[in-house]
Amino acid sequence: MxxxxxxxxxxxxxxxxxxxxxxxxxxxxxxxxxxxxxxxxxxxxxxxxxxxxxxxxxxxxxxxxxxxxPRNINLANVIRIINGPIALLPCVSLNFYEKCKDCDETTCGMRKMMIIARDATLRVLEKKTMADMIKGEIDVM
Amino acid sequence: MxxxxxxxxxxxxxxxxxxxxxxxxxxxxxxxxxxxxxxxxxxxxxxxxxxxxxxxxxxxxxxxxxxxxPRNINLANVIRIINGPIALLPCVSLNFYEKCKDCDETTCGMRKMMIIARDATLRVLEKKTMADMIKGEIDVM
DNA sequence: TTAATTCCTACCAATTTAGTAGGATATGCA
DNA sequence: TGCATATCCTACTAAATTGGTAGGAATTAA
Incomplete structure (x- = not known):
């Protein structure tokens, strides 16, 4: 969250x-x-x-x-600045990578799954921008 | 994380x-x-x-x-049990929903974006199972 | 009855979160 | 120059969360 x-x-x-x-x-x-x-x-x-x-x-x-x-500010970047990593594990983070001990990265099944999840999330968060976010709100305020 | x-x-x-x-x-x-x-x-x-x-x-x-x-245990459920919500905001969580005050859910742009992100993540985490996770690891152990 | 095992309640230190307080610093304007 | 208006910086705080640990109660097999 x-x-x-x-x-x-x-x-x-x-x-x-x-x-x-x-x-x-x-x-x-x-x-x-x-x-x-x-x-x-x-x-x-x-x-x-x-x-x-x-x-x-x-x-x-x-x-x-x-x-x-606004159209050049993607949501992933904002999250990275204030919240930190987007990935679910440090060892699959692109911007906050940390190696996990006791784990062979080439075979670790958890890692493989979390990479797939990360990519799915990032495809959205890196594509969507602040311009998308305020669409439909401009008149309201 | x-x-x-x-x-x-x-x-x-x-x-x-x-x-x-x-x-x-x-x-x-x-x-x-x-x-x-x-x-x-x-x-x-x-x-x-x-x-x-x-x-x-x-x-x-x-x-x-x-x-x-194992093939009937999806990763989203495990995360929900131990970690809590998968969504990035309480107001877009399917299993741990909480209304956010000072926000009209029908127009909130942040909410719209986070629903799209949530769905992308869930499509992976609800489809992948413990069976997927241990693929290729069975012989190793 | 005893050894093996899970289960329950409670505690703890360190870190993170969600702020607040108070003043220093820079800028525009008269 | 001096004052009002802003951001900026350092530091502090309370509450919640995280990542455990301790000690024993309950259950079961042999």
Missing amino acids: LSKKTQYAFKALEYLAIEYGKGPVKIAEISKYQKIPLKFLENILVELKNAGMLESKKGKGGGYVLRVA | LSKKTQYAFKALEYLAIEYGKGPVKIAEISKYQKIPLKFLENILVELKNAGMLESKKGKGGGYVLRVA
Whole structure:
């Protein structure tokens, strides 16, 4: 399951995706409309920024903007930044790989299954973007 | 990611799948060959038993056996018993559903995406079984 | 009756999660 | 220059989860 932090990250990115092209958006505004605790949201946005997903501007008129268009932000990347691995086992993770001891990777049956599961999940999460996520929501907000 | 407990559960079930049809297998034996802490394994096997996946027999000659053939045990069920939800959000879980507040389920874009991801993952995890997992391992052990 | 085995209740330390607090730093504007 | 407005940084906290361990009770075979 995704942590609440990750869910908040998606909610924040949704808002920024909808506001994309309209200039910097303040943390306080995102916090208010997406109902995310302000100080917690600060942490999240800094992480997304450090990962290269957002740009920020301090001072009056400042705030956050997406660094690339919503259609170029896929869901897998967001999850990796805030939540961590997508795979079900460390030894089948593409971005957070860790060898599991007591296990021959060439023969391990569990590993084979989890690779298949991972690929199925990734095919969706790497294809779908923030643009897909906000489809149908643009008018509502 | 799956907890270590869940990984141990799979390892234990692998062993029981390989030994399927040969009578009860002792915890100590599974613990030894799959390198799982004995007392921790006890907990795991009781949980799997209470969920209906195993049968047990106490006393001399006792132990655990799979209640159904390996090909009838799908991976999704094992994960649900020991690890919990497979979906990435509570509000898209089939077996552990929880409503998320501040979210209209009919329009929520995040929810739509996570349902697609869930279905992709489940198509694999519900189709693959313990029999698939031990393929190619039977001779090794 | 005894040895072997599962089963039950309870506990524990370390880590992770979900935040909060308080101030430092940078920016725009008058 | 100085003030208001923002982000940014460091640190702390309580509660939950994870990954076990301890000790003995209950059951069964011989």
